[in-house]
Amino acid sequence: DVKVTQxxxxxxxxxxxxxxxxxxxxxxxxxxxxxxxxxxxxLRLIYFSYDVKxxxxxxxxxxxxxxxxxxxxxxxxxxxxxxxxxSMYLCASTTVQETQYFGPGTRLLVL
Amino acid sequence: xxKTTQPISMDSYEGQEVNITCSHNNIATNDYIxxxxxxxxxxxxxxxxxxxxxxxxxxxxxxxxxxRKSSTLSLPRVSLSDTAVYYCLVGExxxxxxxxxxxxxxxxxxxx
Numbered sequence: 001d002v003k004v005t006q007x008x009x010x011x012x013x014x015x016x017x018x019x020x021x022x023x024x025x026x027x028x029x030x031x032x033x034x035x036x037x038x039x040x041x042x043l044r045l046i047y048f049s050y051d052v053k054x055x056x057x058x059x060x061x062x063x064x065x066x067x068x069x070x071x072x073x074x075x076x077x078x079x080x081x082x083x084x085x086x087s088m089y090l091c092a093s094t095t096v097q098e099t100q101y102f103g104p105g106t107r108l109l110v111l
Numbered sequence: 112x113x114k115t116t117q118p119i120s121m122d123s124y125e126g127q128e129v130n131i132t133c134s135h136n137n138i139a140t141n142d143y144i145x146x147x148x149x150x151x152x153x154x155x156x157x158x159x160x161x162x163x164x165x166x167x168x169x170x171x172x173x174x175x176x177x178x179r180k181s182s183t184l185s186l187p188r189v190s191l192s193d194t195a196v197y198y199c200l201v202g203e204x205x206x207x208x209x210x211x212x213x214x215x216x217x218x219x220x221x222x223x
Contacts, residue, residue: 004137012142042196042198042215042216052140088152090154092154092156099145099147099157099160100155100157100200101146102154102155103154104153104154105153105154107152
Protein backbone atom coordinates (compact mmCIF):
# COMPACT_ATOMS: atom_id res chain seq x y z
CA ASP A 1 0.00 0.00 0.00
CA VAL A 2 1.11 3.50 -0.79
CA LYS A 3 1.79 5.49 2.32
CA VAL A 4 1.84 9.26 2.52
CA THR A 5 2.56 10.67 5.94
CA GLN A 6 2.42 14.22 7.25
CA UNK A 7 4.46 15.44 10.17
CA UNK A 8 1.55 16.65 12.31
CA UNK A 9 -2.21 16.09 12.47
CA UNK A 10 -2.85 19.27 14.44
CA UNK A 11 -0.73 22.39 14.80
CA UNK A 12 -1.25 25.69 16.60
CA UNK A 13 1.00 28.63 15.73
CA UNK A 14 1.09 32.35 16.35
CA UNK A 15 0.93 35.09 13.75
CA UNK A 16 4.36 35.80 12.32
CA UNK A 17 5.86 32.42 13.16
CA UNK A 18 7.64 30.37 10.50
CA UNK A 19 5.83 27.09 10.00
CA UNK A 20 7.10 23.89 8.40
CA UNK A 21 4.76 21.16 7.21
CA UNK A 22 6.45 18.00 6.05
CA UNK A 23 5.21 15.23 3.83
CA UNK A 24 6.87 11.89 3.11
CA UNK A 25 5.83 9.22 0.59
CA UNK A 26 7.25 5.74 0.29
CA UNK A 27 6.36 4.83 -3.30
CA UNK A 28 9.10 6.56 -5.26
CA UNK A 29 6.59 8.93 -6.92
CA UNK A 30 7.99 11.78 -8.94
CA UNK A 31 5.07 14.14 -8.40
CA UNK A 32 4.06 15.59 -5.06
CA UNK A 33 1.47 18.22 -4.22
CA UNK A 34 0.34 20.51 -1.44
CA UNK A 35 -3.30 21.55 -1.18
CA UNK A 36 -5.29 23.49 1.31
CA UNK A 37 -8.91 22.77 2.01
CA UNK A 38 -11.40 25.25 3.40
CA UNK A 39 -15.16 24.89 3.93
CA UNK A 40 -17.06 25.71 0.76
CA UNK A 41 -13.88 26.10 -1.33
CA UNK A 42 -12.90 22.49 -1.93
CA LEU A 43 -9.25 21.58 -2.46
CA ARG A 44 -6.99 24.29 -3.83
CA LEU A 45 -3.51 23.60 -5.15
CA ILE A 46 -0.72 25.59 -3.49
CA TYR A 47 2.45 24.13 -5.03
CA PHE A 48 3.56 20.96 -6.70
CA SER A 49 6.84 19.32 -7.60
CA TYR A 50 7.56 16.91 -10.43
CA ASP A 51 11.16 16.15 -9.46
CA VAL A 52 13.79 16.80 -6.82
CA LYS A 53 14.56 20.50 -6.52
CA UNK A 54 11.79 21.31 -9.01
CA UNK A 55 8.67 23.20 -8.04
CA UNK A 56 5.72 24.82 -9.73
CA UNK A 57 3.19 27.29 -8.38
CA UNK A 58 -0.36 26.15 -8.10
CA UNK A 59 -3.46 28.31 -7.87
CA UNK A 60 -2.75 29.99 -4.52
CA UNK A 61 1.02 30.13 -3.87
CA UNK A 62 1.08 33.54 -2.16
CA UNK A 63 2.44 33.35 1.37
CA UNK A 64 3.89 29.87 0.88
CA UNK A 65 7.12 28.30 -0.33
CA UNK A 66 8.19 24.70 -0.77
CA UNK A 67 11.29 22.55 -0.67
CA UNK A 68 12.01 19.22 -2.36
CA UNK A 69 15.56 18.16 -1.51
CA UNK A 70 14.84 14.43 -1.62
CA UNK A 71 12.41 12.53 -3.80
CA UNK A 72 10.35 11.19 -0.94
CA UNK A 73 9.99 14.44 0.98
CA UNK A 74 8.09 17.62 0.10
CA UNK A 75 7.93 20.45 2.60
CA UNK A 76 5.53 23.37 2.74
CA UNK A 77 6.78 26.51 4.43
CA UNK A 78 4.79 29.42 5.75
CA UNK A 79 7.43 32.14 6.08
CA UNK A 80 5.31 34.33 8.35
CA UNK A 81 2.06 32.68 9.35
CA UNK A 82 -1.12 34.73 9.20
CA UNK A 83 -4.60 34.02 10.49
CA UNK A 84 -5.95 33.58 6.96
CA UNK A 85 -3.66 30.58 6.61
CA UNK A 86 -5.67 28.68 9.19
CA SER A 87 -6.78 25.65 7.20
CA MET A 88 -6.51 21.94 6.56
CA TYR A 89 -3.35 21.18 4.56
CA LEU A 90 -3.20 18.04 2.47
CA CYS A 91 -0.18 16.48 0.81
CA ALA A 92 -0.43 14.03 -2.08
CA SER A 93 1.85 12.04 -4.33
CA THR A 94 0.98 10.76 -7.77
CA THR A 95 1.49 7.78 -10.00
CA VAL A 96 2.07 8.01 -13.74
CA GLN A 97 -1.66 7.63 -14.37
CA GLU A 98 -2.37 10.44 -11.93
CA THR A 99 -3.89 8.44 -9.12
CA GLN A 100 -3.22 10.73 -6.21
CA TYR A 101 -2.57 9.28 -2.80
CA PHE A 102 -3.25 11.67 0.03
CA GLY A 103 -1.84 12.00 3.49
CA PRO A 104 -4.13 12.32 6.54
CA GLY A 105 -3.91 16.11 6.55
CA THR A 106 -2.62 18.73 8.99
CA ARG A 107 -5.12 21.04 10.61
CA LEU A 108 -3.30 24.31 11.22
CA LEU A 109 -4.63 27.03 13.50
CA VAL A 110 -2.89 30.40 13.41
CA LEU A 111 -3.71 32.64 16.36
CA UNK B 112 -7.82 24.42 -18.22
CA UNK B 113 -10.79 22.12 -18.08
CA LYS B 114 -13.23 22.64 -15.25
CA THR B 115 -15.40 20.06 -13.64
CA THR B 116 -18.96 20.48 -12.40
CA GLN B 117 -20.73 18.25 -9.91
CA PRO B 118 -23.97 18.51 -7.94
CA ILE B 119 -23.37 20.10 -4.57
CA SER B 120 -25.27 17.46 -2.62
CA MET B 121 -27.32 14.30 -2.92
CA ASP B 122 -29.48 12.31 -0.53
CA SER B 123 -30.12 8.60 -0.59
CA TYR B 124 -31.30 5.71 1.57
CA GLU B 125 -29.45 2.60 2.60
CA GLY B 126 -29.51 -0.14 -0.02
CA GLN B 127 -30.13 2.19 -2.96
CA GLU B 128 -27.85 2.72 -5.93
CA VAL B 129 -26.37 6.22 -6.14
CA ASN B 130 -25.13 7.84 -9.35
CA ILE B 131 -23.05 11.02 -9.21
CA THR B 132 -22.28 12.77 -12.48
CA CYS B 133 -19.33 15.05 -13.22
CA SER B 134 -19.15 17.30 -16.29
CA HIS B 135 -15.74 18.00 -17.87
CA ASN B 136 -16.35 19.61 -21.25
CA ASN B 137 -12.73 20.33 -22.17
CA ILE B 138 -11.16 17.00 -21.26
CA ALA B 139 -8.04 16.27 -23.32
CA THR B 140 -7.15 13.11 -25.18
CA ASN B 141 -4.66 11.84 -22.62
CA ASP B 142 -6.59 12.76 -19.50
CA TYR B 143 -7.83 10.21 -17.00
CA ILE B 144 -10.87 10.67 -14.79
CA UNK B 145 -10.53 9.79 -11.15
CA UNK B 146 -12.98 9.81 -8.26
CA UNK B 147 -12.15 10.27 -4.61
CA UNK B 148 -14.06 9.90 -1.36
CA UNK B 149 -13.42 12.09 1.65
CA UNK B 150 -14.60 11.76 5.23
CA UNK B 151 -14.39 14.67 7.69
CA UNK B 152 -10.86 15.40 8.96
CA UNK B 153 -9.29 12.88 6.59
CA UNK B 154 -7.47 13.11 3.29
CA UNK B 155 -9.34 12.08 0.12
CA UNK B 156 -9.23 8.39 -0.69
CA UNK B 157 -8.98 6.96 -4.21
CA UNK B 158 -12.13 5.12 -5.36
CA UNK B 159 -11.85 4.47 -9.08
CA UNK B 160 -10.18 5.68 -12.23
CA UNK B 161 -11.01 5.37 -15.91
CA UNK B 162 -10.28 6.58 -19.40
CA UNK B 163 -13.30 5.51 -21.45
CA UNK B 164 -16.36 3.24 -21.43
CA UNK B 165 -16.85 1.41 -18.15
CA UNK B 166 -14.62 0.48 -15.25
CA UNK B 167 -15.71 -1.58 -12.25
CA UNK B 168 -13.97 -2.48 -9.03
CA UNK B 169 -15.07 -3.90 -5.71
CA UNK B 170 -16.61 -0.65 -4.48
CA UNK B 171 -17.90 1.28 -7.51
CA UNK B 172 -18.38 1.57 -11.25
CA UNK B 173 -17.38 4.42 -13.50
CA UNK B 174 -19.26 5.12 -16.72
CA UNK B 175 -17.70 7.36 -19.35
CA UNK B 176 -19.60 8.07 -22.61
CA UNK B 177 -17.85 8.13 -25.97
CA UNK B 178 -17.44 11.92 -26.03
CA ARG B 179 -15.85 11.82 -22.53
CA LYS B 180 -17.42 15.16 -21.62
CA SER B 181 -18.92 13.67 -18.49
CA SER B 182 -18.54 10.69 -16.22
CA THR B 183 -20.80 8.97 -13.69
CA LEU B 184 -19.71 7.33 -10.47
CA SER B 185 -22.09 4.56 -9.48
CA LEU B 186 -22.21 3.26 -5.91
CA PRO B 187 -24.30 0.08 -5.60
CA ARG B 188 -26.36 -0.49 -2.48
CA VAL B 189 -25.03 2.36 -0.36
CA SER B 190 -24.76 2.14 3.40
CA LEU B 191 -24.55 4.78 6.12
CA SER B 192 -20.75 4.58 5.96
CA ASP B 193 -20.85 5.88 2.38
CA THR B 194 -21.89 9.30 3.70
CA ALA B 195 -18.99 11.47 2.53
CA VAL B 196 -17.91 14.06 -0.03
CA TYR B 197 -17.08 12.69 -3.48
CA TYR B 198 -14.67 14.49 -5.80
CA CYS B 199 -14.19 14.15 -9.52
CA LEU B 200 -10.64 14.76 -10.75
CA VAL B 201 -9.50 15.23 -14.33
CA GLY B 202 -5.80 15.11 -15.14
CA GLU B 203 -4.68 17.77 -17.57
CA UNK B 204 -1.57 19.34 -19.02
CA UNK B 205 -1.08 23.04 -19.49
CA UNK B 206 1.96 24.13 -21.51
CA UNK B 207 4.00 21.18 -20.31
CA UNK B 208 3.25 21.33 -16.62
CA UNK B 209 0.80 19.14 -14.84
CA UNK B 210 -2.19 20.89 -13.34
CA UNK B 211 -4.79 18.82 -11.55
CA UNK B 212 -8.25 20.22 -11.04
CA UNK B 213 -10.63 19.00 -8.39
CA UNK B 214 -14.33 19.43 -8.79
CA UNK B 215 -16.27 21.18 -6.07
CA UNK B 216 -17.31 17.89 -4.57
CA UNK B 217 -20.69 16.25 -4.00
CA UNK B 218 -21.82 15.75 -0.42
CA UNK B 219 -23.68 12.43 -0.25
CA UNK B 220 -25.93 11.88 2.76
CA UNK B 221 -27.20 8.33 3.24
CA UNK B 222 -30.24 7.94 5.49
CA UNK B 223 -31.28 4.76 7.27
